[in-house]
Amino acid sequence: MTDIEKRICYDIANGKDKVKIFWDMDGTCASMEMHQLPHKLEHGFFLTKRPIHTIIKIMKKFHNLGAQTFILSFCSYEYQRKDKIIWLQQHCNFIDTDNIIIIPRKESTVKYSESKQTLKAEYLKDYISNDDIVYMIDDNESVLVGTKQALQFINIASPIDFIA
């Protein structure tokens, strides 16, 4: 077990339902597929992503131990949000649909934020309360740092921290 995995297991054992874990998708539990970037706007693009089983196994482990599992992911447009939900139903079906937060960054419905770095914080804060133990796992370091600056009490980690 890695240090971060031990720490989260400890928090779950002591805080049970107070532990909330927010997982990113692309580059965290779904493959990045950088070579396919030109096709990113095609319908169904996100459905072709490969699940990262090592991470999904860990997500499921924490979930089964009693942590509340959330998805906190960006996309550009609303149709991509739907594709991501289908992908999650296929590969991470243990996650409650109410806990899936997919932010369509280029739609007019998106919340205001000064930058992309702090946008996830604007959404995350609606799902947590003061006594929660909150973890955010994301492969984008500037998003992690931006979220942490906005919500200092949260714990941040990169998906590679879970790979021994």
Ligand SMILES: [Mg+2]
């Ligand atoms: Mg990512």
